[in-house]
Amino acid sequence: MNKREEEKLKKQQEKLQKELERTEAMSVYEKEYSDCTYICGIDEVGRGPFAGPVVAGAVILPKDDPILYLNDSKKLSEKKREALYDEIMERAVATGIGIVSPARIDEINILQATYEAMRMAIGNLKVQPDLLLNDAVTIPGVDIRQVPIIKGDAKSVSIAAASIIAKVTRDRLMVEYDAVMPGYDFAGNKGYGTKKHIEGLKELGPSPIHRMTFIKKYI
Numbered sequence: 001m002n003k004r005e006e007e008k009l010k011k012q013q014e015k016l017q018k019e020l021e022r023t024e025a026m027s028v029y030e031k032e033y034s035d036c037t038y039i040c041g042i043d044e045v046g047r048g049p050f051a052g053p054v055v056a057g058a059v060i061l062p063k064d065d066p067i068l069y070l071n072d073s074k075k076l077s078e079k080k081r082e083a084l085y086d087e088i089m090e091r092a093v094a095t096g097i098g099i100v101s102p103a104r105i106d107e108i109n110i111l112q113a114t115y116e117a118m119r120m121a122i123g124n125l126k127v128q129p130d131l132l133l134n135d136a137v138t139i140p141g142v143d144i145r146q147v148p149i150i151k152g153d154a155k156s157v158s159i160a161a162a163s164i165i166a167k168v169t170r171d172r173l174m175v176e177y178d179a180v181m182p183g184y185d186f187a188g189n190k191g192y193g194t195k196k197h198i199e200g201l202k203e204l205g206p207s208p209i210h211r212m213t214f215i216k217k218y219i
Helices: 003-025 028-032 078-091 102-108 110-123 157-180 195-204
Strands: 039-045 054-060 094-100 131-135 145-149
Touching: 028 157, 039 110, 039 157, 054 110, 054 157, 078 157, 094 110, 094 157, 102 110, 131 157
Parallel strands: 039 131, 131 145
Antiparallel strands: 039 054, 054 094
16 A cells, blocks of 8 residues: 555544544433433424425434434535435434425414424334434423433434434425426425525415415515
8 A cells, every 4th residue: 555545544534533423422312311222313394484394304323333424404415415314214223204284384383383293203103212302392292201402403413313304305395396386496495485486476476385374475
């Protein structure tokens, strides 16, 4: 091995070491509650958009087989999220997704719809968790022990994994909606109120996936 290759290898090892340390730091809650068999991370995506559902993810990660590069889904590139989504779906002990429609959001409000999506995600897990690590909230109507963590998707690998599967699921849905409801740039804005989206709304009026309670002032 020449000097250049040695340098490259050394850099790769240092990078890996750094990532292992970062993952370790993001596993403090998982370690703190390690007496629990199944620790489940919960997060949601899509509280703020004008259109589309709110989606919650629930993930029980394997205990002694860390998935590297997990982070708050907003801090990852789309390509990285997609790759991690596949890895999580393949390696997690269990995953669950909950999707609540725009009509339901209008009916019960976004906070209640978020809780509903989270309860659905937990219900869709193939094993019952002993503990829920939630991003910031305490979910009503759930009799499993819960630990709400502020900015949890940046502090817990389990919550980060949940945020990734929720975001990838929702983003893919919005791309599909864009194909059947063009004119609002759903593929680009994922339902958020961008300039292009608002222009489409004023020109075309609301689509079947718009949240009427969110767009009152634009129509």
